[in-house]
């Protein structure tokens with residue numbers, strides 16, 4: 025492969041700009057490989073997060089040519105030869121340096137989610153759950169916390185002040201997996217109605233589009249949560265029934 | 279002493295993988311004021327990458343399974359060099375630890391009657407691995423992470439510990455820096471737990487991330503603790519080999535557990551040619567029997583594709599050397615011709631995705647190309663089995679950083695269970711130790727000044743070495759000279775190269791400033807990486823035999839006498855020394871369990 029032109033955002037909280045580099049790239053490489061080559065040569069102090077380099081840890085999110093992507097799962101051969109590739113930090117979180125942002129908002133929101141509280145074990149010391157029930161929730165457990173859904177959600181992308189009262193799509197998944205867990209006994213709906221800000225979401229589905237794990241965030245987590253929150257005003261018994269079993273109208277995981 | 283940000287804690291846990299998280303949860307539950315420090319964000323440690331599963335003899339699939347069989351399998355896999363007491367505790371306690379994860383919200387795959395499903399892995403006599411598809415580590419770390427949020431643990435993310443502070447022989451604290459600001463921070467404490475994972479970054483082809491630089495091992499050694507078994511290194515037999523960008527990336531053993539077979543360029547299932555004596559009685563010797571075993575455990579013996587990892591990695595190495603390898607220097611792993619596409623996608627979703635996205639290979643239609651990759655360090659900090667206490671008072675170690683549990687070779691799935699069992703025990707013992715001490719020891723200002731001066735030195739140099747270049751040369755040296763097959767002359771050559779690299783590292787120079795500067799972070803990581811590479815090479819030279827994850831070309835057989843000793847490395851007055859010390863004696867009732875049941 026010929027050398028590639030990379031425009032990488034360099035700077036910190038005080039400001040910055042795209043800087044252009046010519047870098048060598050090899051067959052089969054991903055954006056993160058090229059960033060690493062830059063680091064090892066022309067830009068030793070280029071700040072970037074990564075861990076697994078296999079799309080499993082969710083550390084390396086960035087906006088590549090304006091789209092949120094994992095740097096380690098974005099192949100260089102998807103770009104037009106000869107055209108510059110821009111790599112910028114995700115926009116919704118405050119800049120720390122270069123491609124690294126302050127994602128502490130997400131960890132703060134995670135703290136607000138009331139803990140899982142299971143019913144007691146069966147007399148033989150086990151918990152019984154069917155594969156089918158478990159599989160529905162495993163979709164949510166695939167989340168690698170790349171926070172790209174949080175990045176694109178317009179409720180907070182352009183409105184810093186909404187952050188205090190909005191959990192965001194990543195955390196809605198977390199609420200959904202707990203609310204639908206066959207063993208759980210806690211009711212988190214008042215929180216969803218209030219501090220978690222579920223009603224701010226107007227189902228634009230931007231979050232679902234960027235999820236690298238193809239989680240159907242809106243259809244399978246947010247909409248069912250919204251239904252539960254509404255239902256509960258009228259019918260607390262329905263909530264109980266749903267906790268135990270709920271099927272249908274779900275997109276298949278893929 | 280200059281003013282540094284200081285936190286007062288009872289217990290500081292260094293590392294937030296499975297071991298560190300479990301330790302912190304336990305220490306906090308005991309009432310100790312607990313801090314959890316990690317180099318990356320919470321939830322990104324290696325543990326998140328684990329795929330196959332957690333070994334525990336729940337007996338859900340094969341009711342005949344129990345801790346005794348698990349103990350036996352672990353000892354045999356470790357070539358009997360394991361700390362038997364650790365192997366015993368591990369086998370006994372892992373089922374309860376897995377059930378506990380479930381109680382904290384984990385969702386394992388299920389059996390038809392709704393219990394936790396278990397899958398086959400190499401060296402385990404029964405299907406024993408509790409799992410979630412092929413992303414078990416993610417489930418485990420997320421469950422622990424979510425559970426820990428409500429336990430009152432103070433979390434310090436993106437903070438790297440560079441020194442333990444020792445006063446009068448006891449742990450007094452830990453010194454680190456914030457990656458974000460580059461500022462130093464001191465954790466004053468009564469006990470510290472090392473749970474920093476492994477040292478895979480000493481090699482070029484590895485499954486490990488940038489974090490695997492052996493920091494905990496080095497911190498322990500520098501603080502005066504003993505390391506054992508450093509020569510035993512697990513090369514996982516199946517890493518990706520093509521394209522170069524993903525070389526080393528793990529291909530989970532579940533591929534073989536779920537039906538995949540290894541073949542050479544002639545299409546031969548070569549593992550039948552490499553069945554060692556120890557496993558002959560329980561391994562199939564025809565393809566027909568091996569294939570039948572997947573569904574019939576009573577009349578068929580297990581496939582040789584699932585021999586322990588050291589055996590399979592060596593066999594692949596031999597095939598490639600003999601010219602029977604695949605185009606890119608590996609061998610073939612074929613599940614496409616053996617299982618239908620739906621099954622493959624359901625059982626191995628992330629493998630399917632990984633090959634499709636990164637190598638343009640559809641594993642439901644064509645074979646994978648795979649080869650050995652550096653994966654796991656069996657060696658580590660010498661600990662007391664029941665408490666995970668190191669030889670330094672107030673210092674504990676758990677998970678991959680601790681040594682002894684896995685002996686000369688670890689069985690797949692036995693790490694995740696190890697993290698839970700000994701993470702918990704380390705947390706318990708450290709908390710009890712801390713709560714029994716009226717106050718933390720005084721911090722020795724001179725130690726802090728020396729360490730911070732050393733850490734900042736690379737900024738002051740006008741001329742100097744690029745840290746990335748040193749790391750690359752180090753990885754190249756270890757890969758070439760201290761790889762799967764070792765020889766005295768090459769090991770000595772490695773020692774010379776390492777000495778030269780150490781000199782170069784003294785002149786390392788970094789650009790820019792202290793704020794989130796990966797070049798500087800790497801420069802600091804080199805200290806541990808170089809120290810550990812030295813230890814590994816030293817152990818490999820000393821052990822003049824072949825056993826488990828240590829193979830000597832010049833000593834191809836196991837030596838019974840060396841099978842009774844650990845190689846112990848310590849550092850005194852800046853000098854490393856190595857000594858063979860006898861293993862502790864196993865009680866007779868446990869010895870009886872090691873016999874072949876056939």
Ligand SMILES: Cc1cc2nc3c(=O)[nH]c(=O)nc-3n(C[C@H](O)[C@H](O)[C@H](O)COP(=O)(O)OP(=O)(O)OC[C@H]3O[C@@H](n4cnc5c(N)ncnc54)[C@H](O)[C@@H]3O)c2cc1C
Nearest residue numbers: 293294295297317325328330331439475677678691693694
């Ligand atoms: C790809 C892959 C797949 C695997 N699959 C399996 C499997 O299926 N089953 C199994 O049993 N095992 C598996 N293993 C092995 C197992 O995952 C690891 O051995 C295990 O996760 C190690 O856990 P740990 O808690 O000891 O450390 P890690 O998970 O490695 O965590 C180390 C922690 O220490 C922190 N740290 C390191 N240095 C410092 C420092 N200086 N200061 C502060 N913090 C520091 C890091 O930030 C991190 O939080 C796999 C390993 C890999 C790499």
Ligand code: SF4
Nearest residue numbers: 177225227228229231
């Ligand atoms: S669907 Fe809701 S959560 Fe998702 S991006 Fe749109 S507004 Fe945000």
Ligand code: SF4
Nearest residue numbers: 167168170171173235
């Ligand atoms: S839901 Fe998807 S996009 Fe959002 S954090 Fe999780 S993996 Fe990332």
Ligand code: FES
Nearest residue numbers: 075076077082096
């Ligand atoms: S580095 Fe882990 S997802 Fe990219």
